[in-house]
Amino acid sequence: MxxxxxxxxxxxxxxxxxxxxxxxxxxxxxxxxxxxxxxxxxxxxxxxxxxxxxxxxxxxxxxxxxxxxxxxxxxxKGLIAKRVPEILFVCVRNSGRSQMAAALTRRLAGERVHVRSAGSQPGERILPEVALALAELDLDVTEEFPKPLTDDVVRAADAVVTMGCGDACPLYPGKRYLDWQLDDPAELDLDGVRRVRDDIRDRVEQLLGELIRGS
Structure with a gap:
């Protein structure tokens, strides 16, 4: 921090x-x-x-x-060139699913994509069970924090992945939108959070294969 x-x-x-x-x-x-x-x-x-x-x-x-x-x-606005595809992950609190997706994407893609995450109603902190489940994979999110969803990050994204935030995310032409149906980690024990983490990892791998191939 x-x-x-x-x-x-x-x-x-x-x-x-x-x-x-x-x-x-x-x-x-x-x-x-x-x-x-x-x-x-x-x-x-x-x-x-x-x-x-x-x-x-x-x-x-x-x-x-x-x-x-x-x-x-x-x-x-095209004033800064995008060297790689931009992915935006959005959930409600930006304290669980979208943070896991962002951390896993950074691990799996390295510098081949750029990742952002946000919440339609951001929480106070990343959920402890989420941080622990990621730490089990040597992913450190202590420097991360829930961020509100803003129009500028949506406009900059090439792919927008929503996770339970409904219609909160604005729609713009020319972008790829996906909606991943995932359980909310806030309602799960650690084993449940691990299952969501592994599900997200599988989905991220598929998305990266499509994005990186397409770019």
């Missing part, structure tokens, strides 16, 4: 967010205007503040989330 350092650690959240916006405005200069950068930074902070269990690092998490959103925005 990114922590505020130096002077940033002594500033108010608003001051830290303004500094984050300044850094990101430089990074995305010529692609996204400064007003949009600042809006995305503060929107990201507000969205995470509604759900995040850890408050100490919230401005830093917001900067990380905003950077990914701005990258997605620039990609959707």
């Amino acid at each position: 990114i922590a505020a350092t130096g002077q940033d650690a002594l500033l108010s959240p608003d001051s830290v967010l303004h500094r984050a916006a300044e850094r990101l405005a430089i990074q995305f200069s010529g692609m996204v205007n400064e007003e949009t950068v600042e809006r995305v930074v503060f929107e990201s902070y507000t969205a995470l503040a509604r759900t995040a269990a850890v408050r100490t690092h919230l401005p830093s998490l917001a900067e990380k989330f905003a950077r990914d959103r701005l990258t997605a925005l620039a990609q959707s």
Whole structure:
């Protein structure tokens, strides 16, 4: 997790967010205007503040989330080239199924795809049973956190995989949409979570075969 350092650690959240916006405005200069950068930074902070269990690092998490959103925005406008296919996994809380799918995809695909995940109603933290089931495969999700679903990441995706979030995900032409019917890990014991994990792994392997072959 990114922590505020130096002077940033002594500033108010608003001051830290303004500094984050300044850094990101430089990074995305010529692609996204400064007003949009600042809006995305503060929107990201507000969205995470509604759900995040850890408050100490919230401005830093917001900067990380905003950077990914701005990258997605620039990609959707063709201002940043997509070297590999983009996959977005969406569930309700972004604390179970979509996090498992993202972690397994990163493991199986390496740098052949880029992965994002989000939740239509994000929870406070990744479910402990989910983190444990992934740790059994040497997958560490301690740096991950539930993120709200935003329009920019949907626009940037080539494939959008939904898992129980209904009609929350906006539809755009030219994208591949899949709906995976999976049990909610929040309602399962560890053995049940392992079964969902293994089911997701099989589905990810099939999806990657189709995406990577197609690209």
